[in-house]
Amino acid sequence: MCVLLAIAALAYAVLAAPVSRVPASRRTFGGTDQKSGLNFSSDQLVERVDDLLRRSSWTPFGAKELELAGLRITPGNVVVLVAAVAASVLSVITLLTGSFWFGLVLALLVPVGAKVYLFILTDRRRALFTKQLDDTVQMIASALRAGFSFPQALDAVARDADSPTAEEFARIINENRIGRDLVVAIEQTADRMASDDFRWVAEAVAIHRDTGGNLNEVLDRVGATMRERNQLREQVNALAAEGKLSAIVLMILPIALAAFYYWINAGYMAPLIGTSLGWALLGASVVLYIIGGLWMRAIVNVKF
Template sequence: MSTLLTMPMLGAVGETLLLITLAVGPMLALYGVFQLVQDLRGNSKKRIASRLQGRSARAAGTTKITAEDLRRQTKAATGLLGGMLVNMSVTKRFQKVLEQANLAWSAPKVLGNLTITAAIAFAALVMVGAGLLVGLGVAAAVYVLPVYYCVLRRKRRLKKFVNQLPDVFELLGQALRAGHSLASGMQLVANEMPDPAGTEFGRVFQEQNLGLKIEDALTNLAERMDILDVRFFVTAVLIQRQTGGDLSEVLDKIGSVIRERIKLRGTVMALTAEGRLSGYVLLALPILVFIALWYINREYALVLIEHPTGQMMLGTACIMMVMGYFMIQKIVNIKV
């Protein structure tokens, strides 16, 4: 195998990489500068537009924004490819994921940049001679891994938010019993609780303080944090504001139910820990065996990479490993 890696081949590969870098590098640099200038222009335009709209609203008593203005502002903020992706349902769902993960990013811009980066990585690997499968695998990894990071961060933030809810409801109940209003209680939560509870309830207080009805601000919270306990809380507040009643007692009961659910979830996690560990071991064991085989008998391992039948076997094994892992996770992940 060492005779195959001759100096002329290394020189050809290096020359190809150099040509790709010279061709793609300036394009990426120009695209980055274009995006930066566009962002700066968009921010300045937003400031000027907000001032003009504020003056016109004070003069005429109303401000009207047309759908064409919104489309133009969105295209200016997200770029050409992002403007094409902005109306897709996948983009809208990913934008909600970014909001729940507390990432101040634009979903169309993120997906557009990932698409361009994945396409460049695929083209570069194919031109180098790495093969279509390797190019597709790397391009998929370039596209999927950042999205997976956002989803994982969202999951962790929502879990932390649920764990904070009992303390939030206890603090709100104490504030209401002390004579404070619901808005003042939310301000207290925003000041005393860390992120994400403090951030989200602080946003509710700011929306209510800027003129939005408390019912609408709480509804926005329920839509933003797609959690069953939050919907219970919002429903209880809306009913109490219409019919009356002791809201502090309701909050205490909801907080008690959430605490018991958290304890039960911990028990379930402990009982299913063995199944989750089995999934991790079954996923990692074939990879570790292949790495060991690569160092022990490399020629035997190369059959799986170079021979078409070996490539098919390797791809089938990877697919079955991933399917088995997700099946095990489906069994051990019990919703409480």
């Protein structure tokens, strides 16, 4: 138990450190880097984990996955954070309940929860990008009418738009500057953000490059279509909100009831966690639980 608490304490500095967009050299006087011994140890731990992940062919949290979720941290940071939280959960639950195995089960759910959280952040970021896209297209069209070239219009969006649009357009500009075709960069961004609307922009630019014409008028029409689709999307989301809430309640209810019964009467749950048959039933329940969650997710997430 002491070992687990020591692991959690070692990674506490990483867990408590806020994620900031301001460089560390600007947050300290004179650009000096002032670190406590605990922070230095945690930084060394993160660096070693990052080196190990780079040498490995598999990583639980990839750099692209974190970037897509909008997190500016390394995979080593996430692994250390997840390990610290899992060790803390195992220690606290074991101390409170006296059951090491119950604490271990909850600790193993920590990396699963971290993955789910990354998926949620990615979905939110993609949804926000799609929501901002009609204004983005209008901004590009206005810049073209003002005499900007298309790359200059994209650069203006990268400077003036909100996140995550500014970040994704900055990526497009940077890739174009190192030699990648502009249409290809836009298409890859559309794939990254899973945006069918942005693929229309890529197709419009590709057609304009091949046939010519007034691109800003085409983008005006594309933007109008996007606004109509966004209005319809918001109506669908409003109608599906009740189903999503029901799905969340159904997913939380089994875990909450199991924890409640174990808390008020541990002996009531003993046959389930103290016998091989009980563990087999728990394993089957987890599999069915995951299948049911994916099924409900497919039902309540309406795509059009």
